[in-house]
Amino acid sequence: AQSVAQPEDQVNVAEGNPLTVKCTYSVSGNPYLFWYVQYPNRGLQFLLKYITGDNLVKGSYGFEAEFNKSQTSFHLKKPSALVSDSALYFCAVGGNTGKLIFGQGTTLQVKP
Amino acid sequence: DVKVTQSSRYLVKRTGEKVFLECVQDMDHENMFWYRQDPGLGLRLIYFSYDVKMKEKGDIPEGYSVSREKKERFSLILESASTNQTSMYLCASSSTGYGANVLTFGAGSRLTVL
Numbered sequence: 001a002q003s004v005a006q007p008e009d010q011v012n013v014a015e016g017n018p019l020t021v022k023c024t025y026s027v028s029g030n031p032y033l034f035w036y037v038q039y040p041n042r043g044l045q046f047l048l049k050y051i052t053g054d055n056l057v058k059g060s061y062g063f064e065a066e067f068n069k070s071q072t073s074f075h076l077k078k079p080s081a082l083v084s085d086s087a088l089y090f091c092a093v094g095g096n097t098g099k100l101i102f103g104q105g106t107t108l109q110v111k112p
Numbered sequence: 113d114v115k116v117t118q119s120s121r122y123l124v125k126r127t128g129e130k131v132f133l134e135c136v137q138d139m140d141h142e143n144m145f146w147y148r149q150d151p152g153l154g155l156r157l158i159y160f161s162y163d164v165k166m167k168e169k170g171d172i173p174e175g176y177s178v179s180r181e182k183k184e185r186f187s188l189i190l191e192s193a194s195t196n197q198t199s200m201y202l203c204a205s206s207s208t209g210y211g212a213n214v215l216t217f218g219a220g221s222r223l224t225v226l
Contacts, residue, residue, distance in 0.1 A: 006154075009152070034214070036215075036217075041219075042219060042220075043116075043202060043217035043218050043219045043220055044155075044202065044204075044215075044217040045217070046214045046215070046216075049214065090154060090155065092155075099157055099160065099170065100145075100157075100215060101157070101171075102147070102154045102155035102156075103154050104152055104153055104154035105152075105154045
């Protein structure tokens with residue numbers, strides 16, 4: 001069965017500092033991994049995905065994520081956080097079932 | 113700009129009422145999905161559909177049904193609403209493919225059942 005875990009309910013970081021939002025997954029076969037972001041009172045927006053190839057994936061708004069097969073992780077990163085990055089972030093995993101399973105979400109708070 | 117439109121942003125219903133949540137996409141996508149979002153639980157899949165008149169149960173289908181009579185429209189039905197169905201409901205669509213394609217989400221429908 002597919003599953004995904006985001007171990008932190010909230011991540012706090014100062015503006016200008018690097019940020020990491022963690023995600024681990026479990027899936028049989030090759031994983032398809034995604035990050036989505038939700039701003040207040042909005043639907044989810046796609047940030048980036050890993051299907052195959054280079055383990056470092058670059059996405060929207062300067063975000064990137066690193067796929068680590070041995071640790072079954074797909075952490076979201078950004079070198080320099082902005083206050084406007086404050087939002088709810090979801091990791092998701094897809095596989096051969098055709099379904100996309102989401103984690104419980106991590107609230108990112110960037111303080112000036 | 114591609115869009116998934118959910119007909120109601122906010123609804124308030126009484127226990128036992130029948131509730132319809134409508135979702136329309138204009139991208140000619142084959143796949144459509146209904147999720148519910150609850151704090152601390154993330155998004156949980158209720159039902160999804162790969163084609164017209166086809167439906168598959170997700171992880172939490174109990175108390176819900178769906179209808180897909182046309183490719184662009186996917187409706188979620190609560191036959192008899194209960195207070196534990198108070199939640200944010202998100203519709204999404206994607207092009208064909210097994211879990212590898214990006215979902216486009218609607219803005220959500222926040223349902224309160226009194």
